[in-house]
Amino acid sequence: MNCQICSGMCERDVLHGVYTYYKCRSCATSQVLPQPTQDNLREYYETFHQSANVGGVYDHFEDRMKADFPAKARMIHSFVSESVPRLLDIGCGKGFFLKEAANQGFSAEGIDLSSSGIKYAVDQLRTKAVVGRVEDFTGRWRGTFDVVTMWATIEHLPDPVKTVRAARECLKPGGFLFLDTGLGDAPWERFLAGHSQWYDAPQHLFVY
Numbered sequence: 522m523n524c525q526i527c528s529g530m531c532e533r534d535v536l537h538g539v540y541t542y543y544k545c546r547s548c549a550t551s552q553v554l555p556q557p558t559q560d561n562l563r564e565y566y567e568t569f570h571q572s573a574n575v576g577g578v579y580d581h582f583e584d585r586m587k588a589d590f591p592a593k594a595r596m597i598h599s600f601v602s603e604s605v606p607r608l609l610d611i612g613c614g615k616g617f618f619l620k621e622a623a624n625q626g627f628s629a630e631g632i633d634l635s636s637s638g639i640k641y642a643v644d645q646l647r648t649k650a651v652v653g654r655v656e657d658f659t660g661r662w663r664g665t666f667d668v669v670t671m672w673a674t675i676e677h678l679p680d681p682v683k684t685v686r687a688a689r690e691c692l693k694p695g696g697f698l699f700l701d702t703g704l705g706d707a708p709w710e711r712f713l714a715g716h717s718q719w720y721d722a723p724q725h726l727f728v729y
Contacts, residue, residue, distance in 0.1 A: 522543050522554050524548060524550060524552065525552055525680065525682070525727075526550050526552075526682065526727075527545060527547050527548045527550075529547030529548060530545070530546050530547070531543035531546070531552070531554065532544060534551045535551065537720050537722045538722065540557075540723065541553070541554065542554075542720055542722070542728065549706070550727060550728070551705060551720070551727070551728040552726060552727050553722045553723070553726045557722075557723045557726075559679070561723065562634070565723055565724075566633075566635040566638075567635065567636060567637060568637065586617070586672065586673065587617045587621075589672075590621040590672075591621055591625075593618070593670075593672070593699070594618070594621050594624075594625040595625065597622075597627075597668055597670070597697070597699060598625065598626070600668075600697050601667050601668060601697065603667050604626075605627070605628050606626075606627050606628070606667040606668055607629075607630075607666045607668070608622050608627040608629045608630070608666060608667065608668040608669070608670065609630050609632070609655075609662065609665075609668070609669045609670070609688075609691055610622070610629065610631040610632075610669075610671075611631075611632055611633075611655050611669060611670070611671045611674055611684065611688060612632075612633055612671055612673070612677065613632060613633045613638070613639075613642060613648075613650055614633055614635065614638045614642070615638045615641040615642050615645075616631055616638070616639075616641065616642025616643070616646045617646070618670065618672060619631045619646070619648040619649070619650060620646045620648055623648065627668070629648065629649070630649045630651075631648060631649070631651075632650065632652075632653055632655055633650065633652065634653070634654065635652070636652050639651065639652045654684070654687075655684060655688060655691065656683055656684060656687040658687075658691075659687050659690045659691060663690050663691065664692070664693055664694070665693070666691050666692055666693065666696060667692075667693055667696050667697070668692075668696060668698075668699065669688045669691055669692055669696070669698045670698075670699045670700065671684075671698070671699075671700035671701075672701055673701060673702065673703075674700065674702075675700055675702050675727070675729075676702050676703065676719065676725045676726065676727050676729070677724060677725060678727070679726060681727060685698070703718070703725075703728070704719075704729055705719050705728035705729065
């Protein structure tokens, strides 16, 4: 099998339930092959942002992520010069970063595959967000944003290269992309028993 990031050769790496990760010999990225179907992923993310008692899986790390958002928004401000920068958050979930960015003076919009997450973002937080994939919105958003963010998102994407290219199309010339992700072979992970927490399909399709 070939790596979806660099086209290198992959070999079996980690089994996680019914899913198998294959690791690229060239770039060391692990990836789920074959991937879940788009219908399977859409069904999974329908409940992803709901509470645990109705099948969601987001509650346990939501507060930890929210704690980082004020610092991330301040960091982005140090890179942009516009008085009201336009920001697109890909994988915005329930909209907590959108809310924080708006509080810090951004004109912020979001997109996510989770309809339950977007409903919370729009109805409860009063943020501007839509359900979907950014690849399907490039015609509307081409050259629109000063900043695109993807917080803990790229590991979830079925085609991360395609999504990053779409994000670039949405940026103005000289715009910024900010993202973060976990690293499967980070030194501190080696002290933990078993495999890294990032091998968690179908949530994480790639482990970088």
